[in-house]
Amino acid sequence: MSVPVPPWRQRAARERSVKQPLSLDLIVRTALDLLDTEGLDAVSMRKVAQRLGTGAASLYAYVRNKDELLELVLDLVIGEITLPGPDPAKWQDQLKDLVRQQVAVLSAHPGIAQVVLRTPAPTGPNALDVSEAMMAILRAAGKSDRVVAFAVDVLALYGTAVAMERTADFGLTEAERHERLTQVQQYFAELPPDRFPTITALLPALMSGTDEERFEFGLSLLVQGLATTN
Amino acid sequence: MSVPVPPWRQRAARERSVKQPLSLDLIVRTALDLLDTEGLDAVSMRKVAQRLGTGAASLYAYVRNKDELLELVLDLVIGEITLPGPDPAKWQDQLKDLVRQQVAVLSAHPGIAQVVLRTPAPTGPNALDVSEAMMAILRAAGKSDRVVAFAVDVLALYGTAVAMERTADFGLTEAERHERLTQVQQYFAELPPDRFPTITALLPALMSGTDEERFEFGLSLLVQGLATTN
DNA sequence: CCCTCTTCGCGAACGGCGTTCGTGTTACGA
DNA sequence: TCGTAACACGAACGCCGTTCGCGAAGAGGG
Secondary structure, three states, X not given: OOOOOOHHHHXXXXXXXXXXXXXXHHHHHHHHHHHHHHOHHHOOHHHHHXXXXXXXXXXXXXXXXXXXXXXXXXXXXXXXXXXXXXXXXXXXXXXXXXXXXXXXXXXXXXXXXXXXXXXOOOOOHHHHHHHHHHHHHHHHOXXXXXXXXXXXXXXXXXXXXXXXXXXXXXXXXXXXXXXXXXXXXXXXXXXXXXOOHXXXXXXXXXHOOOHHHHHHHHHHHXXXXXXXXX | OOOOOOHHHHHHHHHHHXXXXXXXXXXXXXXXXXXXXXXXXXXXXXXXHHHOOOOHHHHHHOOOOHHHHHHHHHHHXXXXXXXXXXXXXXXXXXXXXXXXXXXXXXXXXXXXXXXXXXXOOOOOHHHHHHHHHHHHHHHHOOOOHHHHHHHHHHXXXXXXXXXXXXXXXXXXXXXXXXXXXXXXXXXXXXXXXXXXXXXXXXXXXXXXXXXXXXXXXXXXXXXXXXXXXX
């Protein structure tokens, strides 16, 4: 069951078919390795090539440019999401689980979330599978076409943004993260209460709560809202 | 007794007299100009310095590094948001307007939204004013401290993500944008219906709707959700 | 078995980046 | 007028993505 090759990739794809088809896979997996160990900024054509024992120029036979490589890596990552079977009664939980998985998977590969928001639309086969699953869940829940289309967009956007925020500080050591946190806390603690009465009054609430709780809060808002929209 | 300035010295003398002295404010405004005209990628220390008639090294007397410069630009941009006076009866509209303004303002300066998601937390004075206003609105609406704190986070994140998505294709010509769009449409039209039944069935709905409608849909979900949460 | 011809992998180079260093220049108090 | 402190900034370092063209490896003909 194959998906057509997008037109903007066809030249590279044709070139690849002349040689071993496994090499593109190897390049993408190597790039993913690099991403996991050193973060998005470290993923350069030179470093990927170096890990493969070749020069950067060789990669351009398999990939049109760096952006295309990153999109392929992204789809590999999205493939880690496991899709739920249909169960219309639990559509809210199923939706939430998909978004949770999206966040988990994107967060596990630091920086890849940025690629999502730079890309027009995720068109890789795995991304399509996820979209298909989400839309099927929403449709089985009786939502109108318009709501389904918009909801998929919004949920994906929210998941991506959360993942992006969560991996923003990758590359810092634990000590640096802690230092930064205490600096921010001190900064907020020193804000003048007459100019920022609400912020200073709510400081404890602002500092409390884990990333997870904040994410779940937003997710609940969205899904609750969907429950009352057809 | 004064002697006229030799011609071979006049150019330098003229440049200096016309050139404004370097200042942090001037640097930040110049960077914003560059951002508006050529996009985030074009904002390099070298180009900013060039516009000021100097070298990149000179900027480092006013700014620790490029990230700090971008954060200053970001706060300048956020300052364009006009804050509402208190009116507890209309808290939902007020919230929505703030997020709409956030999106509008971030979208007007292409790429600056990326800076938000790379930064730990927006700590500039203007960002603080916006947070203060949002939290005041929510508090006046009777929300608990916890809900206020989480809601501000979620709304800001959503607004930023929308702005980021919206400015992702800056720098492409209108023709390139159109070409890309038709390619994507064709690609989706060619998807096998047996593997992607829902996507292919909902194609018209997926393609319909403006950015604005999609944004408003998500915003309504969030604010509706907030209306039923204390 | 050798020689030509084609193919294509990839070293080297281009232009750009952020940042640093040390020198050149200015302005001002003494 | 001089000394010095503060500022300005050219040049250089080590990265980056991408392109070009050389040369080696392999195919095909003799």
